[in-house]
Amino acid sequence: MDKKKISIISSIVVIAIAVMFLVYSLQYSFVGIIGPGPGVMPFCLSLILLVLSVSYLITALRGKDSIGSMPDKKGLFSILMILVYMAIYVVLLKPLGSVLAGIVFLFLLYRNSYRWYTALGISAIVSVFLFVVFRVLLEVNLPVNALGF
Amino acid sequence: MIESLMSLMGGFATALTPMNLLFCLAGVSMGMFVGVLPGLGPVAGTALLIPMTYGMEPVTAIIMLAGIFYGAMYGGTITSVLINTPGEGASVITCIDGYQMARQGRAGQALGVAAIGSFVGGVVAIVCLTFLGPAIADIALGFGPPEFFSLMMFGLLLVVGLMGKSVVKGLIAAVLGVLLSEIGIDSGSGMDRFLFGQIELLDGIDFVVLAMGLFGISEILLNMEDVSKVAVPARVEKMIPPREEWKPTLSAIARGTGIGMVLGLIPGSSASIASLISYSVEKKVAKDPSRFGHGAIEGVAGPETANNAYSGAALIPLFTLGIPSSPTVAILLGAFIMHGLNPGPLLYQSDPDFIWGVTASMFIGNLLLLIMNLPMANLWAKVALVPYKLLYPIILIVCMIGIYSVGRSLFDVGLLIFFGVIGYLMKKLEVPAAALILAFILGENLEYTMIQTVSMSDAGMLLLFQRPVSCVITILCIIALVISLYTAIKQRRDQLGDE
Numbered sequence: 001m002d003k004k005k006i007s008i009i010s011s012i013v014v015i016a017i018a019v020m021f022l023v024y025s026l027q028y029s030f031v032g033i034i035g036p037g038p039g040v041m042p043f044c045l046s047l048i049l050l051v052l053s054v055s056y057l058i059t060a061l062r063g064k065d066s067i068g069s070m071p072d073k074k075g076l077f078s079i080l081m082i083l084v085y086m087a088i089y090v091v092l093l094k095p096l097g098s099v100l101a102g103i104v105f106l107f108l109l110y111r112n113s114y115r116w117y118t119a120l121g122i123s124a125i126v127s128v129f130l131f132v133v134f135r136v137l138l139e140v141n142l143p144v145n146a147l148g149f
Numbered sequence: 150m151i152e153s154l155m156s157l158m159g160g161f162a163t164a165l166t167p168m169n170l171l172f173c174l175a176g177v178s179m180g181m182f183v184g185v186l187p188g189l190g191p192v193a194g195t196a197l198l199i200p201m202t203y204g205m206e207p208v209t210a211i212i213m214l215a216g217i218f219y220g221a222m223y224g225g226t227i228t229s230v231l232i233n234t235p236g237e238g239a240s241v242i243t244c245i246d247g248y249q250m251a252r253q254g255r256a257g258q259a260l261g262v263a264a265i266g267s268f269v270g271g272v273v274a275i276v277c278l279t280f281l282g283p284a285i286a287d288i289a290l291g292f293g294p295p296e297f298f299s300l301m302m303f304g305l306l307l308v309v310g311l312m313g314k315s316v317v318k319g320l321i322a323a324v325l326g327v328l329l330s331e332i333g334i335d336s337g338s339g340m341d342r343f344l345f346g347q348i349e350l351l352d353g354i355d356f357v358v359l360a361m362g363l364f365g366i367s368e369i370l371l372n373m374e375d376v377s378k379v380a381v382p383a384r385v386e387k388m389i390p391p392r393e394e395w396k397p398t399l400s401a402i403a404r405g406t407g408i409g410m411v412l413g414l415i416p417g418s419s420a421s422i423a424s425l426i427s428y429s430v431e432k433k434v435a436k437d438p439s440r441f442g443h444g445a446i447e448g449v450a451g452p453e454t455a456n457n458a459y460s461g462a463a464l465i466p467l468f469t470l471g472i473p474s475s476p477t478v479a480i481l482l483g484a485f486i487m488h489g490l491n492p493g494p495l496l497y498q499s500d501p502d503f504i505w506g507v508t509a510s511m512f513i514g515n516l517l518l519l520i521m522n523l524p525m526a527n528l529w530a531k532v533a534l535v536p537y538k539l540l541y542p543i544i545l546i547v548c549m550i551g552i553y554s555v556g557r558s559l560f561d562v563g564l565l566i567f568f569g570v571i572g573y574l575m576k577k578l579e580v581p582a583a584a585l586i587l588a589f590i591l592g593e594n595l596e597y598t599m600i601q602t603v604s605m606s607d608a609g610m611l612l613l614f615q616r617p618v619s620c621v622i623t624i625l626c627i628i629a630l631v632i633s634l635y636t637a638i639k640q641r642r643d644q645l646g647d648e
Contacts (some may be wrong), residue, residue: 024343032337036603054316056317066315113539138201
């Protein structure tokens with residue numbers, strides 16, 4: 001996708017966000033107990049955002065917007081995989097407990113960089129270490145499985 | 150003045166307790182660590198460690214977090230000089246002459262003057278904080294909602310104007326930041342706003358989630374496009390420069406201190422700008438500017454001093470007015486609020502033990518950093534050799550566990566991933582995330598002071614022009630906005646002219 005298209009799409013997304021906030025802000029009162037109500041500031045801001053995003057769209061349509069270089073297919077794939085693995089960790093955290101979910105997450109990331117047994121070893125050591133630091137030392141209530149880890 | 154000195158002595162009593170000393174050491178070491186590691190700047194580093202401070206006393210927590218902030222400025226130098234890779238933005242300029250010095254076998258001297266300059270710049274800035282802080286806070290005690298509203302607007306507009314290439318994109322980021330801060334229960338009316346059907350948003354978006362996503366996760370996603378190769382660091386020997394270089398070095402350190410101090414007080418400036426200006430000044434005043442780029446010692450001493458003086462001075466508006474001047478200071482402000490502290494002029498009266506304890510700890514922290522940097526530079530250079538492929542999964546999991554520990558909610562972890570993607574896209578689209586986070590943190594106060602300003606008189610927002618201080622600041626806001634827009638339009642015209 002070329003840069004102009006990306007700029008146009010992103011400006012349309014910002015316009016959509018502005019409209020969404022604008023519509024929502026109309027639900028709130030504009031008069032409060034001591035002065036302006038909870039709707040005033042969001043309404044003004046979303047209106048300003050709408051004007052700004054339209055100006056952004058005009059710049060984008062003229063092809064004058066400057067944006068950074070986009071990742072190649074390989075880079076994009078790496079980024080997507082990381083996001084998928086993070087989502088898997090979130091899904092597994094409660095049913096498996098933080099140590100096992102951590103091992104799975106880290107192993108998925110390390111398996112391409114190290115041999116499988118090294119990757120598994122590092123994943124296990126890091127997961128257990130973080131469990132001890134957060135659960136035992138910092139007394140954070142991390143999710144645990146039936147076995148207590 | 151005597152009063153400040155006495156208070157500072159009391160601060161040392163707080164800072165020198167074994168626990169605070171230990172966490173000061175932990176903070177500056179962590180700062181060195183994030184400074185040395187490319188791909189993990191002080192903003193992400195500070196945000197990353199905030200969850201670990203939950204159980205701590207506020208003074209201990211802020212001592213540690215402030216240590217990360219100024220420690221990172223020291224750390225960034227080492228990799229700039231030894232492997233030509235800046236660990237954080239402010240050290241980019243040090244690569245130019247620092248790396249050349251290393252290639253000439255003078256790595257030790259480059260690191261030596263950088264460490265001494267950083268120490269001088271850092272300590273002078275804290276001395277100013279010690280004596281100027283209470284005076285500014287006294288003046289600010291007379292400020293009401295209109296003054297604070299205009300001050301916050303001024304800070305935000307400067308950030309928008311100075312950071313990022315496009316004013317429109319900067320303003321979009323700032324407006325979005327304030328809108329995001331309005332999600333959840335409105336403290337004024339008790340009404341919930343912008344929940345979008347998600348009950349988890351009732352308490353609003355936690356700033357740690359936003360900061361870690363926008364700065365921490367996004368940075369890793371950005372690095373994933375092309376994992377950088379690690380270079381072999383140069384050897385560090387003899388750290389004191391030859392006698393004939395002392396005079397220009399000391400002059401560069403003095404100028405760097407002044408430049409960093411002034412810029413630290415201006416919201417929207419950054420340590421990188423301080424280093425850059427210092428480098429240009431050194432090049433201008435040098436008898437032989439052609440040496441710059443080929444290992445001029447002033448090219449290392451000046452900028453390194455400036456970025457440390459900057460980070461000390463940047464705390465003055467935070468402590469006295471509650472106004473953050475850069476993203477890292479904004480994260481610190483968030484940490485203050487999280488620990489139940491309200492930065493601003495009242496802090497000097499309501500919590501003197503805290504404020505003087507933190508100030509005193511920064512003297513100790515700078516001394517610890519000087520020791521860490523002079524004899525231990527070689528050791529830190531090795532840290533840069535830790536492979537990124539080993540490190541980034543650990544950073545990711547620490548982020549997620551850290552966020553889970555904030556609200557014990559998987560929804561927050563999901564939000565972290567979401568803001569990580571948003572932060573990545575913002576970087577790609579050149580929308581300044583710094584403006585968003587600053588606006589987010591100031592958002593609630595901005596609305597609160599706006600409502601108070603309007604309710605104070607029949608003049609509404611025109612009251613801003615009826616009080617001398619707020620009138621001057623509001624006019625400055627308008628000037629800042631006009632200059633930013635004028636510069637943007639001029640740049641566009643120049644581009645069209647070129648075409």
